[in-house]
Amino acid sequence: MLTFWFEFASTYSYIAAERLRASGEVPPRTAWRTFLLGPIFQAMGWDTSPFNIFPAKGAYMWRDVERLAAREGLSFHRPTQFPRNGLLAARVASAHAAAGWLPAFVCGVYRAEFADDADIADPAVVRSVLLDVGAEADAVLAAAESERAKAALRASTEEAGARGIFGAPSFTVGDELFWGQDRIDDALAWRSRPQS
């Protein structure tokens, strides 16, 4: 089983989500798990994205994602604020990891964020995406504020850290970890290895 670990503020996670969805690597075949990078970055001594802290890394990332999006045929515009606060979207995704609309929701949030420069922290933006994908938007948003949804996201974030995840997107196959959208094929190949 391949697990796709993504964070809603992550540009490269947008590319990865679209690639996985286009190739049919969606639940239940492939698990889609969201988590928060904030606590993981804090443990590394970073109070924001490393793309903001290290200018050369940031300049590279913006150009690289632009190139990758063009290659994949995806719309991409550098947002006016980075990183966005993806907490609400993450609570929704975490609480509905098995919903049929989950991949469309995830990609819809990313497109709002990285193609349309919308603020995904705004419940109206998340609600609009939920409606687009045919979810019961009001019930889903109410459930996202429940203690259960909050606890589920915290648990995912803790599991990501325990698995050694330090960035997004990441991919796990059993205990094997692959970091970066450019490693999707390696992760898929690992899943296909003969069992020892």
Place this chain on the structure above:
Amino acid sequence: MLTFWFEFASTYSYIAAERLRASGEVPPRTAWRTFLLGPIFQAMGWDTSPFNIFPAKGAYMWRDVERLAAREGLSFHRPTQFPRNGLLAARVASAHAAAGWLPAFVCGVYRAEFADDADIADPAVVRSVLLDVGAEADAVLAAAESERAKAALRASTEEAGARGIFGAPSFTVGDELFWGQDRIDDALAWRSRPQS
């Protein structure tokens, strides 16, 4: 023209050098330029490799390089010291970027470092690799200590920084930058794009 930017202390540069050499991407078709990550990391506030500073990144890298080396059929053993001081090897490579033996020398130094756990800061180790590849070892080592060789490596390191390079290996095609051995194919594809 593709330029391969590498640093002798970098594990992923080892994988990249071997892959490029195996596929014939060597001078004069592809430029091989070494540089020093130390000054670039210092500008980012790091006094050693980020793989030492950030434990999760380090744990991932050691496992990832092990997997990649196995896939490429390369010998790899985690060295007893990391990073090694590659200054002498870099001065040699920088001063002989067009030598026919350059790719074999680069790969030989990496194998000494990452397969045989040798200290590549030791002139005897570099000398042994030079002899293996048919270079005039003593003359090359003497030239590596010249002001000209030192200035050439400083200039390469400054150019790497000016080009926005922040890690190794990196690849440039004109002003386009690609970071990581996993992006070799993207860089080659960029080189093959129709000229606009």
